[in-house]
Amino acid sequence: MMSDENAASGETPEVETPVENAVDPVEALRAENSELKDRLLRTIAEMENLRKRTERDVNDTRSYAIAGFARDMLSATDALSRALMVLPAEARENGDATTKSLIEGIEMTEREMQRLLAKHGVKPIEAEGQKFDxxxxxxxxxxxxxxxxxGTVVQVVQAGFAIGDRVLRPAMVGVAKGGPSHAPADEAVDKSA
Structure with missing residues (x-):
């Protein structure tokens, strides 16, 4: 039967036909479930990567946070070492009690500063006798x-220091020239290029 409006306008009523490409609700839910599961797994992996990166950053911050302070302390330690080096041996041996006490105080202060730097991971870089790096x-x-x-380090002008894997201050060195090469004969490098 036609409705009165459709009959008056001359239109034919629309007949609902079964949709041939109807989506199975079970398949739609499975696809959605699969997509949500994939998103969940990706989110979990991203969170794990973030956790690891944050943990690494925290460890680096703990290890290297004192790098600037340690660099400044190395300057003070160097000043104490230079002060001890310029003192003549006779002043150490023949000086009055006050002079000897002052020298001992400077030596103890330098040792304590070195000990505290080492306690916080600041270590000297081995240089003498090593291949230049x-x-x-x-x-x-x-x-x-x-x-x-x-290329062998033969003289150290100023000691270098590192904290963990990072160089705080490179060692200032004199390097050998003119001796045999470090490279074995089969690994010789062509320097004519």
Whole structure:
């Protein structure tokens, strides 16, 4: 039967036909479930990565937070070392009680500063006798020495220090020149290029 409005306007009523491409509600729920499960797994993985990154950042901050302070303390420790180096040996041996006491106080202060730096992870960089490493050493000059392999640190002008894996201050060194190369003969580098 036609409704009065449709009959008056001359329109034919629409007949509902079954949709051939109807989506199965179970399949739709499975697809949605799969998508939500994938999103959940991705979110969990992102959160785990964030947790690990944050943990690493916290550990780095704990380890390296004192780097600036340690660098400043190295300057003070160097000043104490230089003060002790310029004192003549006779002043240490023949000085009056006050002078000897002052010298002992400077020595104890320097040792204590070194101990405290080491306690907080600041360690000296081994340089003398080592192969020159531009990441740890700063070459100040070359020393002609045919008895040492070329590129070997033969003199340390100023000690270098590192905190953990990071260099606070590179060691200032003199490097041997003119001796045999460090590289074995089969790994020789062509320097003519």
């Amino acid at each position: 531009p990441h740890k050493h700063q070459a100040m000059f070359e020393v002609p020495d045919p008895s040492k392999p070329e």
